[in-house]
Amino acid sequence: MKILNIQQIREADQYTIENEPIKSIDLMERASYELFTWITERFNNDFSVYVLAGSGNNGGDGLVVARLLSESDYKVQVILPLGKNGSDDFEENLKRLKKINTVLILEELPEQISEKSIIIDAIFGSGLSRPIEGRLADLIKKVNNFEANKIAIDMPSGLFADKASPSEIIFKADYTLSFQVPKLAFMMAENQEYIGEFEILDIKLDKEYINNCLSDYSIYEVDSVIKNRLKLKSIAHKGNRGRATIIAGGYARMGAAILAARACLHSGIGLISVQTCPHCIDIVQNQIPEALILTDENEYVLGSYLDYSKQDVIVFGPAIGFAHKTLVLLENLLKDYQGQLILDADAITLLAENRELLNLLPEGTILTPHHGEFKRLVGKYSNNFEAIMQLKSFCMHHKVVVVLKGKFSAVCNADGKISFNPTGNAGMAKGGSGDLLCGILAAIYPRIKNSYETAKLAVYLHGLSGDISKEEKGENFMTPSIMIEKLQSAFKKIEN
Ligand SMILES: NC(=O)C1=CN([C@@H]2O[C@H](COP(=O)(O)OP(=O)(O)OC[C@H]3O[C@@H](n4cnc5c(N)ncnc54)[C@H](O)[C@@H]3O)[C@@H](O)[C@H]2O)[C@@H](O)CC1
Ligand SMILES: [K+]
Known part of the structure; x- marks a missing residue:
């Protein structure tokens, strides 16, 4: 699903208004009807509703929702913190709203409201142009302390869509109901406490116009052509299902x-090899009898460059440490290995500390840093918008x-396109989770044969196994080992 910036969304609104054609007030009615439907499907009319409506079109949406809910016998009260003059549609x-005469317009939000209430934030949407200050800031702070169900229309007020938000005066929504396409701000970790869960409502803006909009950002959806490449041919044998080597630990x-x-094996690889020091051969063989052993000549660290000529893909890095011999092995892999490299964890720190190696990275190498490791590569950043630019x-x-x-792991291609991954959850934040991702990447690369497509699908499957485990x-309770078991259901889910 494409992510568009505010300027593009505004142009898509305008194009739809002119070419459908539809009057802007009717488009507002259509958008608000989607909001109304979403709300009524989840909250019955025992809930009291408070609508905070600004004076622009976001406020206009809020007023339509207030009217529609009131007509469905919800008790609705409206607060107009920016007064009664505003955009034409507002x-x-x-x-x-005044004509139906059933909605109370309050001067102030009450000091207490029951938990069985819904607060709808329609103060600012995409038109926010500066941080919220003064009386409005006090209102937002007050509302954020209430225990009610909080819904933001289009954007939580105070949050900027396309850039970092300079202030923390932002409505804290449980749900953000946005129109047509997601905004880049929704993908940023620091904004999650304000956005809550977001839903994208289809308000029928011109589809073709949106398809033609150029954007570097999207949210990943499984691509059926790519997915089909995972299917095993009836003539599959272990040699043509891919050979992967894990150099880790x-x-x-x-x-x-x-x-x-293990993750690699359960994601469909044909042959898996593990490079180990002599002391560790038994452990590996006991744990994964399917693995071939490549014996390193070093006793405690991995450092021997072995014969990798038949390997389609090598994972290098998890828990491998920083020994000089290991660094030399990495350098030799970068120089001589002809297959696909996947570099994770300590490999990334080694690259950051030996920056001349960065120039040896083969085109299409896949690197899988977390933020701490990525900062070692590119330097500090203070928010995720900056991180995305560095990426x-x-x-x-x-x-x-x-x-x-x-x-929302960001997968970035060599052309600068970024795909955000929608699967996964906080339960996956446990040691070992990243190792699984490396295994999945290595297993599917030989069939997909494209680094970017492999990375997007592997990250998706990894998150999906996490979601099923959760x-x-x-x-x-969930662990990386449980996630490996749940890869079975994750693959089945995307296959259907
Ligand atoms: N036809 C359309 O364009 C549609 C727009 N829709 C709604 O319209 C919204 C955008 O409406 P608008 O462009 O009117 O913008 P907003 O309603 O977000 O607010 C704009 C107004 O707030 C003022 N403002 C901005 N930041 C402020 C601040 N910090 N303190 C005080 N005032 C501030 C601006 O000067 C402007 O007057 C969307 O978010 C969406 O909810 C929907 O109705 C769907 C269709
Ligand atoms: K809003």
Whole structure:
């Protein structure tokens, strides 16, 4: 699903108004009817409704919703903190609201409201142009302390759509009901406490116009052509389903390699090899009898460059440490290995600390840093909008694909396009979770044969197995090992 900026959304509104054609007040009615339907499907009319309506078109939407809910016998009260003069459609809807005469217009929000209330934020939407201050700021702080159900129309008031929000005076919504396309701000971790869950309502803006809008940002949806590449051909044998090698861990740290190898195996790889030091061979063989062992000549760390000529893909990095021999192995892989490289965890720190290696990164290498590791690569940033800019320039400069892990993990291609991943949850934030992602990436790359498409689908499947684990086992109990088991359902889900 494409993410558009405010300017593009405004143009799409205008195009629809002129070409459908539809009057702007009727488009407002249509948008608000979707809001009304969403609300009435989830809250019955035992809930009292408070609508905070600004004086622009976001406020206009709020007034329409107030009218529609009142006509469905909800008790609705409206507060107009910016007064009664505003945009044409706002003023017309205020007239219509007064005509039905069942909605109370309050001067102030009461000091106490029952938990069985809904507060609808229609103060500002996409027209917010500066931070909220003064009386309005006090109102937002007050509302944020109430225990009611809070719904923001289009955007939580105070939040900027396309850039970092400079102030923390922002309505804290449980639900944000936005129109037609998501906004970039919805993808940023620091904004989640204001946005709550977001839903995109179809208000029937011109589809073709939106399809033609150019955007570097989107939310991932499984692509059926790519997904079909995962299907095994009837002539499949272990050799043509891909060969992957995991180079991870070291003495007393082989868990990372085992998790990655298991995830890889359960994601369809044909042959999996694990490079281990001599002391660790038994552990690996006991844990994954399917794995071939590549024996490193070093006793405690991994550092031998072995024969990888038949390997389609190598995962290098999880828990591998920072020994000089390991660094040399990484350098040799960057120089000589001809297959697909997936670099994670300590490999990324090694790159950051030995920056000359960055110039050796083969085109299309997949790197999977979390924010801490990514900052080591690109320097500090103070919000996710800055992180996204750094991500783009890093990928374009080095011609690589980076998965920046977190809430809505951002997968960035070498051309600067960014796809945000919608699956996953906080229960996945446990040691070992990233190792699984490496395994999934390695398993599906040989069939998909495109770094960006592989990364998007692998991150999606990884999150999906996390969501299924959460649903069945709960956020606290779930573990990376459980997630490996749930890969079974994750694959089935995308196959259907
Ligand atoms: N035809 C359309 O364009 C549609 C627009 N819709 C709604 O219209 C909204 C956008 O409406 P508007 O462009 O009127 O913008 P808003 O309703 O978000 O607010 C704009 C007004 O607020 C003022 N303002 C901005 N920041 C302020 C601040 N910090 N303190 C005080 N005043 C401030 C602006 O000067 C302007 O007068 C969308 O978010 C959406 O809810 C929907 O009705 C769907 C159709
Ligand atoms: K709003």
